[in-house]
Amino acid sequence: MNACVGQVFPGKDKGFFRWLEYNDKALSLSSYPLTPGRPAKKTRTMSRPLVAYIDIAAMQHNLSVVRLNAPRSSIWAVIKANGYGHGLERSVRAFIDADGYALTEIEAAVHLRDLGYRKPLLLLEGFFSEHELPIIAHYDLDFAVHSEEQLAMLETKVGAPRLKVHLKMNTGMNRLGFHPKDFRAAYDRLKALQSVQSISLMTHMANAEVLAHQRLPVSEQMRRFEEGARGLDASRNLSNSATVLLHPEVFSNWVRPGIMLYGGTPGGRTAEEFGLRPAMTLTSGLIQILDVAEGEAIGYGSTFVAPHPMRIGVVACGYADGYPRSAPEGTPILVDGVRTRLVGRVSMDMITIDLTPIPQAGYDSTIVLWGEGLPIDEVAEAAGTVGYELMCALSMRPHIVER
Ligand SMILES: Cc1ncc(COP(=O)(O)O)c(C=O)c1O
Numbered sequence: 189m190n191a192c193v194g195q196v197f198p199g200k201d202k203g204f205f206r207w208l209e210y211n212d213k214a215l216s217l218s219s220y221p222l223t224p225g226r227p228a229k230k231t232r233t234m235s236r237p238l239v240a241y242i243d244i245a246a247m248q249h250n251l252s253v254v255r256l257n258a259p260r261s262s263i264w265a266v267i268k269a270n271g272y273g274h275g276l277e278r279s280v281r282a283f284i285d286a287d288g289y290a291l292t293e294i295e296a297a298v299h300l301r302d303l304g305y306r307k308p309l310l311l312l313e314g315f316f317s318e319h320e321l322p323i324i325a326h327y328d329l330d331f332a333v334h335s336e337e338q339l340a341m342l343e344t345k346v347g348a349p350r351l352k353v354h355l356k357m358n359t360g361m362n363r364l365g366f367h368p369k370d371f372r373a374a375y376d377r378l379k380a381l382q383s384v385q386s387i388s389l390m391t392h393m394a395n396a397e398v399l400a401h402q403r404l405p406v407s408e409q410m411r412r413f414e415e416g417a418r419g420l421d422a423s424r425n426l427s428n429s430a431t432v433l434l435h436p437e438v439f440s441n442w443v444r445p446g447i448m449l450y451g452g453t454p455g456g457r458t459a460e461e462f463g464l465r466p467a468m469t470l471t472s473g474l475i476q477i478l479d480v481a482e483g484e485a486i487g488y489g490s491t492f493v494a495p496h497p498m499r500i501g502v503v504a505c506g507y508a509d510g511y512p513r514s515a516p517e518g519t520p521i522l523v524d525g526v527r528t529r530l531v532g533r534v535s536m537d538m539i540t541i542d543l544t545p546i547p548q549a550g551y552d553s554t555i556v557l558w559g560e561g562l563p564i565d566e567v568a569e570a571a572g573t574v575g576y577e578l579m580c581a582l583s584m585r586p587h588i589v590e591r
Contacts, residue, residue: 236504237473240586241559242274246465247282250449253463257432258443262287264310264425266446267296273510273579274450274467275588280305282467283449290444294320294329301327310354310425312444313364314338318345325350325383332356332390334364339374347383354390354425357416359409361394368416375420388423388442389413396430397455406435430454433462452575453565459575460563468579469559470511470586474551476502477543486540487532492517498531499543503555506537510582511557512571515539519570522556523549 254263265286266272271279276296280289288308291297297309311331315324318341324331325347333339334356342351355375358365366374378384391413395401413426426440429448434456451466453459459466478500486492486500501523507513511534519530521539523546532540543549558564564575571578 235587236585237471237475238505238509238586239471239589240582241469241471242278242588242590243465243467243469243560244278244282244590246451247274247279247449247467248285249465250451250467251283251285254432254443254445254448257436258427258440261427261440261443264288264290264308264442264444265449266290266312266444268292268312268446269580270296272446272450272452272576273582276300277303278590279449287442288330294323297329298323298327301329308352315341317341321345321351328352330354330388332364333374333378334358334366336366339377342381342383343377345381345383349382349385351381351384352386352388353378353384354388356390356392357413359391359412359416360404361392361409363392365391366416368412371416372418372420375422386423388425389417389420390425393426393428393431393435396428396435399434399456406431406438410438428454430456433457447576450579451564452579453563455574458563459565466559466564468564468582470505470557470582471559472503472505472555472557474501474549474553474555475504475538477550478502485532488535489533492532492540499547499549500531501541501543501549501553501555503539503541503557504537505539505555505557505586506535508536508583509585510578511539512568512573512578512581514573515567515571520562520566522554522562524553525561527562 263286265283267276267279267289268291270276280300288310290310290312292313294311297311300309309329311329314332314334315321330352332354355378356365357371358367375387378387393406393409394404396406423441425442425444427438427443429445431438432443432445433448447454448464451459451464453462480494480498480500482494482496484494505511513534515530515534517531521528521530521541526546528542528545530539531542556562558567564578568575568578
């Protein structure tokens with residue numbers, strides 16, 4: 189990453205022209221059309237220096253970490269929410285070696301089929317109305333069934349045995365699924381339907397990032413699962429990233445990792461400790477550098493007051509780009525590889541940072557908001573959230589550059 193950024197902003201002389209070239213590249217690859225409805229034009233115009241680099245090789249590497257940890261399982265690569273903010277089609281391409289893709293949006297699944305993707309696609313929340321069932325059958329989508337309402341809708345459908353159902357059990361998370369005591373009956377009702385081709389068994393772990401959670405450990409969820417699924421000889425699809433990484437005792441015919449594929453940690457250990465590489469590196473540049481005197485306040489609300497004379501940098505990145513407004517003073521930022529911190533409130537288009545420890549910082553400096561050199565999970569923790577949210581909240585505005 190740093191090598192790449194170094195090429196982009198090599199210095200003041202040639203830097204400007206390299207910067208224009210770089211922006212050509214960014215604009216031509218951007219998923220954000222400058223004129224709505226028209227493709228981004230390859231013009232030499234100035235544009236905001238905010239770029240999210242998406243590292244396809246890192247995503248492929250992370251998929252190989254899943255294989256390493258679940259060598260006997262098939263993999264549903266979870267690509268919901270626009271591939272956790274990394275781009276739907278880009279994620280499908282990066283995880284082309286996965287055995288299938290899991291998502292929540294039927295429109296996205298249909299889009300992938302229309303593009304010619306033939307691998308299994310699993311709708312994690314199933315269907316929301318019976319009108320979706322013909323689409324699901326036509327596009328050959330696997331889907332979860334988690335409620336009595338869905339089951340009742342399926343019972344009204346007569347048709348060729350095409351439907352691939354993943355019956356979900358609520359093993360304690362109390363979000364979606366049938367209670368273990370009702371599971372067998374739900375299974376039998378599905379089994380009796382002419383339209384159902386196959387039934388897999390599914391559950392979701394609430395606390396797998398903790399080895400032995402006090403209230404609801406994985407072992408208890410598995411005990412409930414085994415009880416509810418007793419006697420059912422069917423494929424199982426149970427494991428999210430944390431289960432894959434921390435609970436090898438859970439065997440799942442298919443695993444459903446999400447966050448680890450994008451290089452974020454599900455918790456328990458750092459992404460690096462799990463051998464994961466960040467897929468998204470959000471970088472920007474300085475658009476103003478100013479010296480402020482002791483006692484001067486910075487930004488909206490004047491919440492931060494300089495305790496001594498300070499050099500402040502204004503970075504082109506704000507909450508409209510997906511940077512969390514909740515990020516407090518002290519949230520880490522990298523400037524040319526050196527750690528510094530956010531000061532003052534995050535605004536819509538900008539943040540302000542302390543440049544005092546980096547006197548050499550200038551307009552050609554590279555600012556890393558998160559990614560290589562600065563784990564997204566660390567920034568998320570400072571902002572009181574998780575890496576998942578930061579990735580998913582990346583807005584349409586940053587330019588996207590694959591590398
Ligand atoms: C049903 C289901 N399976 C799998 C996943 C992937 O979880 P993770 O990103 O923690 O691996 C999710 C994510 O929320 C989910 O809702």
